Amino acid sequence: MTTILITHPAFLNHDTGEGHPERPDRMRAIDKFLSDASFAKLDRRLAPLRDDDLDFVALAHRQDYVQGLKRFAETVKEGQHHIDGDTVVSPGSWEAARRAVGAGLDAVDHVVSGAAANAFCQVRPPGHHAESNLAMGFCLFNNIAVAAHYARAKHGVERVAVVDFDVHHGNGTQEIFWSNKNLFYGSTHQMPLFPGTGALQETGAGNIFNAPLRAGDGRYHFEEAFRDRILAPLHNFAPDLIMISAGFDAHQRDPLGGLELVEEDFRWATEAVAEVARRHANGRLVSILEGGYDLRGLAQSVAVHVSALMQAGS
Secondary structure, X not given: OOEEEEEOHHHHHOOOOOOOOOOOHHHHHHHHHHOOHHHOOOEEEEOOOOOOHHHHXXXXXXXXXXXXXXXXXXHOOOOXXXXXXXXXXXXXXXXXXXXXXXXXXXXXHHHHHOOOOEEEEOOOOOOOOOEOOEOEOOEOOOHHHHHHHHHXXXXXXXXXXXXXXOOOOOHXXXXXXXXXXXXXXXXXXXXXXXXXXXXXXXXXXXXXXXXXXXXXXXXXXXXXXXXXXXXXXXXXXXXXXXXXEEOOOOEOOOOOOOOOEOHHHHHHHHHHHHHHHHHHOOOOEEEEEXXXXXXXXXXXXXXXXXXXXXXXXX
């Protein structure tokens, strides 16, 4: 079976302005690495713009938030308009945000149906900071939370797990999952760091598992935290579908984080999660891009991540 890569040129049109770390060049850098012959077997698909996407967005976000963001985005005719100091909307942002959601929905359709072994969604804007009624941290819609709810509503998937190894805690995913015992959220992240959430004692309905790390932590501390705080409860949860919030800003080159991970650490984490998927979820695994702001570190890390997904699906 194949690994699906879902992306779209429209992601280049989400214009965050000069000097913004979450910039279109992130897509171009990844494209360059994934054009290598070793990725020729990827099933490459365009992220769809679905007529029903906002109905599914409303499973994770409040309806008034969805409609308010739509109205705001549609008023932006030129330049950049800031929702907050970090989060930007430009004329191309609304289509990009909808296609980022559409990529996740499409990935779930193919993976849950058995048409693909697993999938990587190369999208922007990222999503894991977006709360049910709040855009923040470069994020407009919480792409992975929407996809998780969609898997349950559309396909009847009972238990969905999200594993997040972005350097920043996914406060939005945690908030959206907080009280639902059928939704698992596990995160390794640096603390203290934006957004300030992700402490050990934040446990939701017993379904939230945080593994905070400190600046300077590298492979040893990351693997220890990942095994003990993420993988162990993930096995106990026995998910029917696993999703990865694949942020690569824990890379030692990244300007927005202080962890000391390298590409092979992301390969190890991907393989570990894929093994849990193999044991409990018939291998069903969907990964959605989050952060990663050093272009070389990002692209090289995505390459090993996708390579590990391809190996897991072969």
